[in-house]
Amino acid sequence: MIDRTELWIVIIGLALGSFALRFFFIGFVGGRALPEWLLRHLRYASVAIIPALVAPLVLWPAATEGTPDPARLAAAAVTLTLGVLTKNVVLSILGGAVVLALGLMLGA
Amino acid sequence: MGATTPISSFGAGARDSLPFILVAGPFGLLFGVLGTEAGLNVAEVLGFSLAVFAGAAQFTALQLLQENTPTVIVLISALAVNLRVAMYSAALTPYLGGAPLWQRAIAAYFIVDQSAALSTVKFETEPQMPLAHRVAYFFGTSALIAPLWYAMSWLGAVAGSRLPLDSGLDFALPIAFLAMIGPALRTPAHRVAALVAAGTALAAAGLPFNLGLIVAGLAGMMAGAQAELWFERRKAAAG
Numbered sequence: 001m002i003d004r005t006e007l008w009i010v011i012i013g014l015a016l017g018s019f020a021l022r023f024f025f026i027g028f029v030g031g032r033a034l035p036e037w038l039l040r041h042l043r044y045a046s047v048a049i050i051p052a053l054v055a056p057l058v059l060w061p062a063a064t065e066g067t068p069d070p071a072r073l074a075a076a077a078v079t080l081t082l083g084v085l086t087k088n089v090v091l092s093i094l095g096g097a098v099v100l101a102l103g104l105m106l107g108a
Numbered sequence: 109m110g111a112t113t114p115i116s117s118f119g120a121g122a123r124d125s126l127p128f129i130l131v132a133g134p135f136g137l138l139f140g141v142l143g144t145e146a147g148l149n150v151a152e153v154l155g156f157s158l159a160v161f162a163g164a165a166q167f168t169a170l171q172l173l174q175e176n177t178p179t180v181i182v183l184i185s186a187l188a189v190n191l192r193v194a195m196y197s198a199a200l201t202p203y204l205g206g207a208p209l210w211q212r213a214i215a216a217y218f219i220v221d222q223s224a225a226l227s228t229v230k231f232e233t234e235p236q237m238p239l240a241h242r243v244a245y246f247f248g249t250s251a252l253i254a255p256l257w258y259a260m261s262w263l264g265a266v267a268g269s270r271l272p273l274d275s276g277l278d279f280a281l282p283i284a285f286l287a288m289i290g291p292a293l294r295t296p297a298h299r300v301a302a303l304v305a306a307g308t309a310l311a312a313a314g315l316p317f318n319l320g321l322i323v324a325g326l327a328g329m330m331a332g333a334q335a336e337l338w339f340e341r342r343k344a345a346a347g
Contacts (some may be wrong), residue, residue, distance in 0.1 A: 001147050003294070005175055006179050006182075007148070010173060010182050011155060011160065011183055013179075014159070014160045014162075015159035015160050017183065017190075017235045019233065022193045022219040024199075025194065026197045026200055026201050026219075028150075029198070034198065040329065040333040041329045043195065043336070044298065044333060045192060045329055045334075046190075046292065047289070047302050047328070048302065048327070048329045048331075049321070050168075050292075051190045051306040051328070052305040052328060053285065054285045054306070055285055055310050056310060057281070059277075059281045059310065062278060072279050076286055079283050079286040079287050080290055082326075086290075087291040088291075089131055090131060091290060092287035096283040096286065098190075100276050101195060
């Protein structure tokens with residue numbers, strides 16, 4: 001169970017932190033240029049953090065106590081492939097959900 | 109002809125945002141459902157969506173909170189996922205930087221993927237657009253999407269508490285994230301960043317406090333930046 005104090009610290013911290021990130025340039029920096037090396041790293045932040053978060057969840061799902069699961073692996077592969085090929089987020093989610101449902105049905 | 113008053117620019121922004129209803133709606137619903145599954149009540153789910161207003165960061169925080177991750181790591185990880193809004197803020201500054209501070213402060217809250225993407229394209233293609241129209245257009249792009257995000261989070265939270273515990277629901281979050289990764293792998297450097305980050309995360313999974321995620325994220329960012337330089341040099345050399 002998530003601790004209530006921790007939850008609200010995270011909600012308020014994220015709210016303030018996200019606002020700071022959003023306000024920083026438009027509010028403070030204005031037209032001044034940032035160092036190129038910093039921008040170059042910022043460009044890859046979300047495309048690095050999200051795969052880092054997802055990879056262990058795909059390979060070692062908590063629902064199977066960390067044992068790799070064919071249905072979840074197949075659903076992940078289909079979702080990612082659809083996303084790369086179609087660039088359509090909604091279609092990718094639907095494709096992955098269908099494969100997961102089928103896989104869990106076959107496996108059960 | 110095109111927009112002639114700030115109100116029509118506002119309307120144009122709202123109209124251009126219509127396709128994003130298909131993204132924000134289901135994502136908001138999913139956040140509500142998963143939040144409820146994680147033990148949040150309706151007020152906490154809605155508070156989360158209202159205060160933070162950033163889908164991927166909210167999902168990240170929710171996942172890590174369930175893994176008993178130290179609060180500092182939850183915050184750093186979720187803010188790292190959200191670093192791209194700082195990039196959007198930088199991209200919008202040349203167009204909206206001249207607006208009064210109070211307008212920029214409100215606009216900052218609404219900087220998300222869809223408002224930034226729509227606005228930067230619009231402002232680039234219509235450089236003659238007056239500042240007041242630009243501000244109106246920017247707010248227009250969130251006029252439908254933001255209320256929809258709150259409403260669907262709320263609906264998901266209300267419905268989620270009545271849903272039976274489905275065996276596959278645990279995997280809804282990885283699927284949502286994977287679906288976001290696909291379209292983001294725009295260049296070879298983006299693909300290098302994602303691969304290095306995923307590989308490092310698996311190798312560093314044993315680190316305490318979920319620190320592996322931070323290490324992997326930094327490794328991915330550095331790999332992406334270096335790959336970008338490398339591909340640029342190769343392109344320059346090929347002339």
